[in-house]
Amino acid sequence: MTAALRLVDAEGLEALTRRRLGEELGRDAMALYRHAPDREALLDGIVELVLEELDAEADEQDWQSQLRRGARSFRRLALAHPNVVPVLVTRPLLMPLGRRPAGTLRPLETLLRLLTASGFDPSTALHCYRLYVGFLYGHVINELQATAVEPDETDDLLRLGLHRLPAREFPLLRSVAGELAGYDGEAELEMGLDVLLSGFEQRLRGGG
Amino acid sequence: MTAALRLVDAEGLEALTRRRLGEELGRDAMALYRHAPDREALLDGIVELVLEELDAEADEQDWQSQLRRGARSFRRLALAHPNVVPVLVTRPLLMPLGRRPAGTLRPLETLLRLLTASGFDPSTALHCYRLYVGFLYGHVINELQATAVEPDETDDLLRLGLHRLPAREFPLLRSVAGELAGYDGEAELEMGLDVLLSGFEQRLRGGG
DNA sequence: GGTGTCCGTCTACGGTGTAGATCTACGTTC
DNA sequence: GAACGTAGATCTACACCGTAGACGGACACC
Numbered sequence: 001m002t003a004a005l006r007l008v009d010a011e012g013l014e015a016l017t018r019r020r021l022g023e024e025l026g027r028d029a030m031a032l033y034r035h036a037p038d039r040e041a042l043l044d045g046i047v048e049l050v051l052e053e054l055d056a057e058a059d060e061q062d063w064q065s066q067l068r069r070g071a072r073s074f075r076r077l078a079l080a081h082p083n084v085v086p087v088l089v090t091r092p093l094l095m096p097l098g099r100r101p102a103g104t105l106r107p108l109e110t111l112l113r114l115l116t117a118s119g120f121d122p123s124t125a126l127h128c129y130r131l132y133v134g135f136l137y138g139h140v141i142n143e144l145q146a147t148a149v150e151p152d153e154t155d156d157l158l159r160l161g162l163h164r165l166p167a168r169e170f171p172l173l174r175s176v177a178g179e180l181a182g183y184d185g186e187a188e189l190e191m192g193l194d195v196l197l198s199g200f201e202q203r204l205r206g207g208g
Numbered sequence: 209m210t211a212a213l214r215l216v217d218a219e220g221l222e223a224l225t226r227r228r229l230g231e232e233l234g235r236d237a238m239a240l241y242r243h244a245p246d247r248e249a250l251l252d253g254i255v256e257l258v259l260e261e262l263d264a265e266a267d268e269q270d271w272q273s274q275l276r277r278g279a280r281s282f283r284r285l286a287l288a289h290p291n292v293v294p295v296l297v298t299r300p301l302l303m304p305l306g307r308r309p310a311g312t313l314r315p316l317e318t319l320l321r322l323l324t325a326s327g328f329d330p331s332t333a334l335h336c337y338r339l340y341v342g343f344l345y346g347h348v349i350n351e352l353q354a355t356a357v358e359p360d361e362t363d364d365l366l367r368l369g370l371h372r373l374p375a376r377e378f379p380l381l382r383s384v385a386g387e388l389a390g391y392d393g394e395a396e397l398e399m400g401l402d403v404l405l406s407g408f409e410q411r412l413r414g415g416g
Numbered sequence: 417g418g419t420g421t422c423c424g425t426c427t428a429c430g431g432t433g434t435a436g437a438t439c440t441a442c443g444t445t446c
Numbered sequence: 447g448a449a450c451g452t453a454g455a456t457c458t459a460c461a462c463c464g465t466a467g468a469c470g471g472a473c474a475c476c
Contacts, residue, residue, distance in 0.1 A: 017463065030465085031424050039464065086301055090294045092349060096357040097388070098369020105373070105381060112380040122380070126387050131400050134346025141300060141345055142338045149304040161306020165313070172320040173313060176334050180305070192339050195407030225432065238434085239455050247433065 001035075001045045008046060008083050016042065043087050044095065048103040050084050053077045056107045063118040064197050068190075070111070071136055075189055078140040085144055089137050119204055128200050135196055143185040156181040209243075209253045216254060216291050224250065251295050252303065256311040258292050261285045264315045271326040272405050276398075278319070279344055283397055286348040293352055297345050327412055336408050343404055351393040364389040 003025055008016050018039070022029035036042045055073040059066065078085050092100075108129065115125035149161035156177040157163050165174060211233055216224050226247070230237035244250045263281040267274065286293050300308075316337065323333035357369035364385040365371050373382060 018465085019463080028425050030426080033465080034423060086298045089349065090298060092353040093294055094354065096354040096369060098355075098357040098372065102373070102377070105378065109378050109381045112384065116380065122384050123387050126384050127396060127399060130350045130396060131346075131403065134350045134400070135343060136346070137349055138339075138342025138344070138346040141297065142342045145300040146302065146304040147306075149306040161304060164306065165310070169310070170313065170317050172324065172330070173317045176320065176330050179331050179334050188335060188338060191335060192342070195339065196403060199403030199407065226434090227432080236456050238457080241434080242454060 001049055004042055005046050005049050005081070005084070009081055012083050013086065016046075040095075044091070044101055044104075046084060047088050047091050048101040050077060050081050050088065051104050051107065053080070054107055056110050058110065058114060063114055064201070066114055067111075067132060067197060068193055070107075071132075071189060071193055074136050075140065075143070075185065078144065079185075082144050085140055089141060124203055128203070131196065131200075135192055139185075139189055139192055143183070143188070147180060147183075209257055212250055213254050213257050213289070213292070217289055220291050221294065224254075248302075252299070252309055254292060255296050255299050256309040258285060258289050258296060259312050259315065261288070262315055264318050266318065266322060271322055272409070274322055275319075275340065275405060276401055278315075279340075279397060279401055282344050283348060283351070283393065286352065287393075290352050293348055297349060332411060336411070339404065339408075343400055347393075347397055347400060351391070351396070355388060355391075 004016060004021055007021060007024055018032055019029040021042075022032060025032075032042075036045060053073075054070070054077060056070045061069070078088070081088075091104075097105075111129050111132070112122070112125055115128055116122055120128065148159055150159050153159035157174060160177055160180060162170075162174050162177050167174060212224060212229055215229055215232055226240055227237040229250075230240060233240075240250075244253060261281075262278070262285060264278045269277070286296070289296075299312075305313075319337050319340070320330070320333055323336055324330055328336065356367050358367050361367040365382060368385055368388060370378075370382050370385050375382060
């Protein structure tokens with residue numbers, strides 16, 4: 001399983017094939033069948049493995065600090081395994097909640113405990129959890145977005161390939177090329193957290 | 209291309225194969241090659257086609273109402289084509305911005321115009337755009353998440369398959385089963401928009 | 417020693433994307 | 447009207463994929 005993750009990290013998702021993985025392990029491709037009945041199961045295993053790196057243990061800090069810490073940890077993990085992100089983010093769509101590996105459900109339980117212990121009632125805690133992970137998914141997708149098409153080029157417009165867009169139709173998009181090139185994922189995560197957490201707090205104080 | 213979308217809508221993503229699509233069109237599988245050089249290109253085409261349904265034209269309303277309208281439109285479109293969502297959300301990760309079909313870039317340009325026309329400077333407009341679409345991606349992933357494992361069952365805990373989780377380890381998750389079952393995507397979208405837009409407004413008033 | 421149970425291996429099948437050659441039909445040009 | 451160029455459709459073939467089912471060996475236990 002860790003070998004599968006290594007393979008995906010090194011060569012991308014489409015390199016994760018039974019024969020290729022078997023070769024990597026010095027075993028026959030069919031041997032893996034004993035451990036993972038499906039290709040789906042392989043993907044699930046990888047996701048679970050990656051999610052174990054998530055630092056979501058409760059500590060002494062207030063809930064806002066803990067959510068921030070979790071978010072940074074998630075971002076770090078996504079940056080460490082960019083090739084896994086597509087399936088990480090897509091997995092919930094294909095696998096019913098009740099069948100998901102326990103490892104992927106644990107962060108949910110942990111956050112529910114944190115929020116309810118901090119005064120949220122279970123219902124809004126769930127809403128906040130959803131908003132929170134939805135935001136994290138969205139952020140990671142944004143940050144890992146492929147932008148450069150000609151990495152060697154020095155001019156931003158050319159490097160991003162935006163020069164091919166008709167100037168008449170996309171004036172603003174072309175004008176923010178520099179901004180796009182200088183994207184700072186960490187800052188953007190914090191900005192999003194500011195918005196989100198202040199919204200949560202307002203809701204906690206009885207706003208909703 | 210519209211046939212490809214119809215096929216994916218009806219039978220899921222994995223049904224989208226050259227031979228299958230050719231059969232659907234009464235043509236040979238290889239004929240499609242003239243129109244789409246890649247399977248990737250097919251997926252891109254579908255995404256572009258779906259995104260054309262997005263209602264993001266400028267109108268007379270203030271920017272907040274317009275963002276709300278766009279968000280509702282995006283949600284509606286995702287619900288109409290649930291099978292497309294995985295690739296819709298994942299596409300930016302695999303395709304550099306400069307190579308994306310113009311149709312998928314137009315909403316970005318439109319929103320940049322809306323925001324800058326409303327007083328945002330280009331840099332924060334871009335930040336807000338990213339937060340906004342990130343939020344939308346996250347929301348539809350949440351809403352389209354597969355939950356039911358035993359749809360016929362009437363008891364929530366059993367229907368979601370949560371009864372198999374150890375009660376010791378997942379007490380809270382099990383306790384919100386009813387809440388999970390009664391998920392209201394529209395309400396959650398509006399709640400998220402409340403949080404997001406008030407955050408944007410604060411930033412517009414010079415808060416950031 | 418017998419036996420059952422893992423675990424790994426082999427062979428085989430259907431399905432997939434795609435390359436390359438070939439065939440077909442139609443608009444253009446003489 | 448005839449010849450031709452070309453775009454589009456089709457055929458054949460290849461490598462690769464996931465997976466089913468039969469087979470073989472190692473090992474623990476009775």
